[in-house]
Amino acid sequence: MRDLSFPGAPVVIGSRLSLPAPETIAVVPEGATPLEPGMRLDPVQVTFGVVHTDSNMHVNSLVYVRLFEEAALRRFLALGRATNVLGGYLEIAYRKPCFAGQTVRVNQCAFEESGGLGVAAVLVDEREAATQEALAAARPHAFARMHFS
Secondary structure, eight states: OEEOSSTTOOEEOSOOOOOOOGGGTSSOOTTOEESSSSOEEOSOOEEOOGGGBOTTSBBOHHHHHHHHHHHHHHHHHHTTOOOOOOEEEEEEEESSOOBTTOEEEEEEEEEEETTEEEEEEEEEEGGGGSSHHHHHTOOOSEEEEEEEO
């Protein structure tokens, strides 16, 4: 319990909830139907530049969301699914920042749930996407699960 030092302030009780491990986010949710047998590497490589970064050359957190959404739409198109969908829910976890000059790829698995589409995805360094063995051992920079309607 903690009292704040101004009149009318609420009493803060409890503690923070612990966050789930990032790896648990980038999986097809229970009850959803995968649209493919496993993760598929997005064909598009993205190299970060100055427009993606802050003054310390760290990639802005919203850039990751955009990469995951664009890769999901390409995946839906490749699977013959609708692309006129609206992202409605996103779970994302960041493990390690990306920097200007770095090239990355999205590895994802599309799924269907309650009539809507979704993807479970990770963002990996291009070097970790060079072979299936390297991809299996990759340590992703970010993990996401997006739901579209």
